[in-house]
Amino acid sequence: MKILQAPFTEEMMRSLRVGDEVAINGVVYTGRDAVHKYLHEGGELPPGVNLRDGIIYHCGPVVMKEANGDWKVTAAGPTTSIREEPYQGQIIRDFGVRGVIGKGGMGDRTLAACAAHGCVYLHAIGGAAQVLAECVKRVRNVYLLEKFGSPEAIWELEVENFPAVVTMDSHGGSLHAEVLRHSQAALAERV
Amino acid sequence: MNVLLDSLLELIRRTSAEIPDDVHRAILTSLENEKKGTIAESAFKIIERNIGLAKNKSQPICQDTGSILFYVDCPVGFDQIAFTETCREAVTLATRKGYLRQNSVDSITGVNDGTNVGPGSPTVHFHQHRASTLQVRLMLKGGGCENVGAQYSLPAEKLKANRDLDGCRKVILDAVLQAQGKGCGPGVLGICIGGDRAVGYEFSKLQFLRLLDDRNPDERLDALEQDILTTANELGIGPMGFGGKTTLLGVKIGVANRLPASFFVSVSYMCWAFRRQGVELDSALGISRWLY
Structure with a gap:
């Protein structure tokens, strides 16, 4: 298990390889379908959101407001990343993103952007909303909540020991491409 | 006090927070079978820990609390309109309590009003029967697995698939x-052979109401279910598509007649976070027993 402690540097991300299990400590920003489309179309990042050397988490959490007015994340697993494939490479490049957390992996354009700009894809366990919510120690802020609604907003989360697996690295390696190739070959022998 | 409202609220809470026993058993077996020290085994361990945490904390197993699908078996003369109204009320309340995520979006404006109630949400399917019992089943089906559902029209030349x-x-x-990687595997397939496009998908989802370890009474379909389960688990896709031994936990196949011109095979995929429960309600509409 490798510890990824903020700030997330290019050197740190370049040292990771497909198959590495990591634990993430620091701030991550959630962003999914609406945010990616918005940024792709030239939308401005709200003041306070800084993705440079940062991590985007493809996640639409369940967040409750507590009696004292604080937000509390009560469920927070990853959503399927491939829907952001049309936008992700550009966002990695333009905003200096170092890590993308999600599930299911992404395609060639994102893989190329990871190699070009020193970013990695970190696969969290889909459906593990409680294990991952426990890793969220604090909600620092929320942006675009009114515009996009709670699941699609940008939530600024402090995470601790957030578990993920590197499935796409900055050296062209992709576990997803590998498993697809093997499973396709295995299926061809069986139909 | 509205007894039916309380019963439905409890059904929603438990469906969202607790994996049914039949599915949990299958996940535990898969964890034991997975090769030790692999990322597939790590994935199963996190899944298993998550199942326990969600139950103990009474919180959603998965943050995507999904499409809200009620299946109601009711006696003749049952007031379906009043029941549906109470379902909508229970869903609104369950969302406020955090059993459900604010998960329903206006498809034209993109507005999420935070209630989970709107056109098509929740969906309530009624089935009248001659018995006096009232049973309510609930399925919460997340978007990740719904997105990997597929409908094939045979013949499918690219796949060399004929009408048999x-x-x-x-x-x-x-x-x-x-579906690999995308649908949060290991998953379960619900399949319908035949029907029109709508009936095909509807029947495919109904298969998820079956117990995971039941056997299809139709020998031909039973053989196909077992064959697909075995073959899929030889493909090495594994949990979350990480590679590994368990790709599917189960395969359930139903059948509907078709038109001579059509031959659809509709495949619905359910993720490992398989949320379905059911209750039988007594004459006062309290919960008399759990169905799974």
């Missing part, structure tokens, strides 16, 4: 291949 059971097998296994 072997053709069905080919397209179903193709669906497994295409």
Whole structure:
């Protein structure tokens, strides 16, 4: 298990390889379908959101407001990343993103952007909303909540020991491409 | 005090927070079978820990609390309109309590009003029967697995799938291949052979109401279910598509008649976070027993 402690540097991300299990400590920003489309179309990042050397988490959490007015994340697993494939490479490049957390992996354009700009894809366990919510120690802020609604907003989360697996690295390696190739070959022998 | 409202609220809470026993058993077996020290085994361990945490904390197993699908078996003369109204009320309340995520979006404006109630949400399917019992089943089906559902029209030339059971097998296994990684595996397939496009998908989802370890009474379909389960688990896709031994936890196949011109095979995929529960309600509409 490798510890990824903020700030997330290019050197740190370049040292990771497909198959590495990591634990993430620091701030991550959630962003999914609406945010990616918005940024792709030239939308401005709200003041306070800084993705440079940062991590985007493809996640639409369940967040409750507590009696004292604080937000509390009560469920927070990853959503399927491939829907952001049309936008992700550009966002990695333009905003200096170092890590993308999600599930299911992404395609060639994102893989190329990871190699070009020193970013990695970190696969969290889909459906593990409680294990991952426990890793969220604090909600620092929320942006675009009114515009996009709670699941699609940008939530600024402090995470601790957030578990993920590197499935796409900055050296062209992709576990997803590998498993697809093997499973396709295995299926061809069986139909 | 509204007894039906309380019963439905409890049904929603438990469905969202607790994996049914039959599915949990299958996940535990898969964890034991997985090769030690692999990322597949790590994935199963996190899944298993998550199941326990969600139950103990009474919180959603998965943050995507999904499409809200009620299936109601009711006696003749049952007031379906009043029941549906109470379902909508229970869903609104469950969302406020955090059993459900604010998960329903206006498809034209993109507005999420935070209630989970709107056109098509929740969906309530009624089935009248001659008995006096009232049973309510609930399925919460997340978007990740819903997105990897697929409908094939046979013949499917690219897959060399003709209009026979072997053709069905080919397209179903193709669906497994295409779903890898995306649908939060290991998953369960619900399949309908035949029907029109709408009936096909509807019947495919109904298969998820079956117990995971039941056997299809139709020998031909039973053989196909077992064959697809075995073959899929030989493909090495594994949990979350990480590679590994368990790709599917179960395969359930139903059948509907078709038109001579049509031959659809509809495949619905359910993720490992398989949320379905059911209750039988007594004459006062309190919960008299749990169905899973």
